[in-house]
Amino acid sequence: MPASPAAVESSQESSPAATPAPDISQPENATTQEWADSKVKMWTDNSGIKSVKGFLGSFALINSWEATGPGEITLYLDNSYKYVNQGGNAWDTSLDELNGMARVMYESIGAESPELETIKFQTENGKHHGAFERARTGADPSDLDAWADEKYEQWINAMNFTYESLCGKITELPDYRKCIPTDPHAYINSVTAPAEGELLVTLSDGPWQNGTYDTQQIPGVSFVSSNMIIKINPRSQGDIEKLTVVTQDGKESNTALKENWSY
DSSP, X not given: OOOOSXXXXXXXXXXXXXXXXXXXXXXXXXXXXXXXXXXXXXXXXXXXXXXXXXXXXXXXXXXXXXXXETTEEEEEEOTTOOOXXXXXXXXXXXXXXXXXXXXXXXHHHGGGOTTOOEEEEXXXXXXXXXXXXXXXXXXXXXXXXXXHHHHHHHHHHHHHHHHHHHHOOOOSHHHHHHHOTTOGGGGEEEEEEEEXXXXXXXXXXXXXXXXXXXXXXXXXXXXXXXXXXXXXXXXXXXOOOEXXXXXXXXXXXXXXXXXXXXX
């Protein structure tokens, strides 16, 4: 049977050794222009340039920026911005480029900015826009139920980041299943945490089996395990050490380790 819309079951196991939750409290100025300025300066400093005008390509069109919410910064591009597909997917649009630009900035400053939740890029007239979101709720890693739920939300957010221009907005699993019904990712039935730093993902039976994304060379469970850890860890500073995917009958499984899948 297909996965239910909820798609996530929380783990009922307890952690053998609790660790303190990370401090992700918002600094007092996380909604001010001063805070936004500091994030942009951090980015340019990390990039070895004096100002955003030192960037190349579409990045050089940045004219201004502001804090548009707690832990959220929006950068505005000149209205002369024009999307040109430079060898990407056939369905790529300006959304994909601006999403990617936001991710580039996040990868530069995210580790140093635990309060940073969302980076948005848009033209000044709002015609083109994109974003990269950490999609974090601040779950204590020793609270296995909450932590597993958080990882699932980060994964859904990452799938939307990748496929929104093809599938439309992806906020729930059925959105993705409707778009690509033969992809095993679309049949995730549960995401639980058997221990700190570990995820266990169960796949429901479905049309993904023995299909395009489930072959002898790359079984569906292997495809999902490696892809999920790659998509989640960049948004969570690499807190998944081990991710196992298993079919609902338990006959197929695969485990991806953080050490083997860089982010």
